[in-house]
Amino acid sequence: MDKIRIGIVGYGNIGRGVERAIARNEDMELKGVFTRRDPDSVHIETEGVAVRKIEDMASVKGEIDVMVLCGGSATDLPVMGPEIAADFNTIDSFDTHARIPAYFESVDTAARKGGNVSIISVGWDPGMFSLNRLYAEAILPQGSTYTFWGKGVSQGHSDAIRRVEGVKNGIQYTVPIEAAVDRVRSGDAPALTTREKHLRECYVVPEEGADLAKIEKAIKEMPNYFDEYDTTVTFITEEELKRQHSKMPHGGFVIRSGETGQEGNKHIIEYSLKLDSNPEFTASVLICYARAAFRLAKKGESGARSVYDIAPGLLSMKSGEELRAQML
Amino acid sequence: MDKIRIGIVGYGNIGRGVERAIARNEDMELKGVFTRRDPDSVHIETEGVAVRKIEDMASVKGEIDVMVLCGGSATDLPVMGPEIAADFNTIDSFDTHARIPAYFESVDTAARKGGNVSIISVGWDPGMFSLNRLYAEAILPQGSTYTFWGKGVSQGHSDAIRRVEGVKNGIQYTVPIEAAVDRVRSGDAPALTTREKHLRECYVVPEEGADLAKIEKAIKEMPNYFDEYDTTVTFITEEELKRQHSKMPHGGFVIRSGETGQEGNKHIIEYSLKLDSNPEFTASVLICYARAAFRLAKKGESGARSVYDIAPGLLSMKSGEELRAQML
Secondary structure, three states: OOOOEEEEEEHHEEEEEHHHHOOOOEEEEEEEEEEEHHHOOOOOOOOOOOOOEHHHHHHHOOOOOOEEEOOOOOOOOHHHHHHOOOOEEEOOOOOOOHHOOOOOOOHHHHHHHOEEEEEEOOOOOOOOOHHHHHHHHHHHOOOEEEEEOOOOOOOHHHHHHHOOOEEEEEEEEEOOOHHHHHHOOOOOOOOHHHHHEEEEEEEEOOOOOHHHHHHHHHHHHHOOOOOOOEEEEOOOOOOHHHOOOOOOOEEEEEEEEEEEEEEEEEEEEEEEEOOHHHHHHHHHHHHHHHHHHHHHHHHOEEEEOOHHHHHHHHHHOOHHHHHHHHHO | OOOOOEEEOOHHHHHHHHHHHOOOOEEEEEEEEEEEOHHHHHHOOOOOOOOOEEHHHHHOOOOOOEEEOOOOOOOHHHHHHHHHHOOOEEEEEEHHHHHHHHHHHHHHHHHHHHHOOOOOOOOOOOEEEHHHHHHHHOOOEEEEEEEEOOOOHHHHHHHHHHHHEEEEEEEEEEEOOOHHHHHHHHOOOOOHHHHHHHEEEEEEEEOOOOOHHHHHHHHOOOOOOOOEEEEEEOOOOOHHHHHHOOOEEEEEEEEEEEEEOOOOOOEEEEEEEEEEEHHHHHHHHHHHHHHHHHHHHHHHOEEEEHHHHHHHHHOOOOOOHHHHHHHO
């Protein structure tokens, strides 16, 4: 059987994760990496695969089955998503929740015009967590859904720390508050404030001679990022940061408690992830949705899709018969 | 909007659960209950809905959108499933794992001929647990999946106890062994024997003057049911059985640990259920798949499906736009 030919657009942490996920899926092969940087400066792990400029993508039309878009949601994807969807099937992890409807529309228009399938907002949140919110609510219409994130590194909050005056480097962990998780698991459907759900732990490398008290205050009071949370600030050295905080773990929980019947029988549905590498896991989700996009396009479908539109069987290497016999 | 008209076939615990689930889904209405018993002996909770004999089902063809089949998998569904699929869209919870492929084929043939959609093996296992096994394996092709059940009542094992000489009544709980669950959660992918995964707790009401030691031995050594497990037998009175063991709780865990990347980063995906009422939860899953069957049939599809074939969005009362805006 021919392998599914994958292209990677943008070679950062997610792009490298996609490359490694392809190596673990025997029905796929990497056919090209596309970058905005100088291609000679990008060193990929797979031998015999070309790194090209993004502008040269048109030259491989027909040679790549699915492009996995690994750019950022703030500025890259809103432009790149519809552009590339006009020429290729695409998968992306667009994660600016508030802008998903507009992004979906623009990708949908382009993908329909080009006769391609584009699955947007794939990963774990949005992605697997979104799916679990939906399944749980569909089964238990009367109930409450809670999403907790962490313990894991928030890139946005780490960036915010690094912008504070006197800060040389830093990292932020989002930490779910165990007591809140336990209350939700008990089924008593508590009303929880932002502060009651998550802590923010910051590890900060100060510049030499910086005013530590001032840095701590600036972080803890930063609006939108930290002011609504209990935040801890721990000062460390650059060397400690490298040694103890270079991994990218993450995870979280989606929990729905709901009731059924006349007596209000209680039920708890919980989905949780504990991830050593956030980008590699996200990339692994992207890759199995690339399989689904390829199959839908082969069937003649086109347009934008979200994880809600994808029948689970399309994600598996196994056939419908195999799945029913082995896994149902 | 017109409501989705549901029929219930078989009015036991699951059938009653379906009736109660319909009451909690505003886009549905119960239109009829069909039974093998004398209809006058069946008292349902919904007012103004007729209870009819199963043989009279043909007379309501066109008046019911989806029949939810609540018969048993051993003898009822293999006959009833294809018969009813010829005339109606159907949902069932066929759960004899080894016979699923043959059952699927026979329902598929009948449903195609009748132009109906039949979703088989819906519930939580098979059902939601099957889905989670698939999603987790598709994301992490290198890894191990574990399913634990309980703590909950196993009907089959309870029946087996009640067939033992000298036993008046009894109930069996399947209990997952916490130490095994913890080892799996830690990601070390242990090889676990049957005995290491679950305990079996039996509560037995003996007949007057029965030989308790003999009952205990007969249960603990019963092949296929108990001999491969650590089993406890506790003798209780009929009154204790009624007071403390009349609920039907259940639940369990699907856990996959797998790795990604070159260094083998570890990831744990866990889905768990904690259910006060097994039949009411199962019925709630059946009902949201009834919505999907109705929608697929409206689109002109026909034939048998499993949960693997159903796009998640079809389960929700919300539209695609609403789902993307509110839940993705």
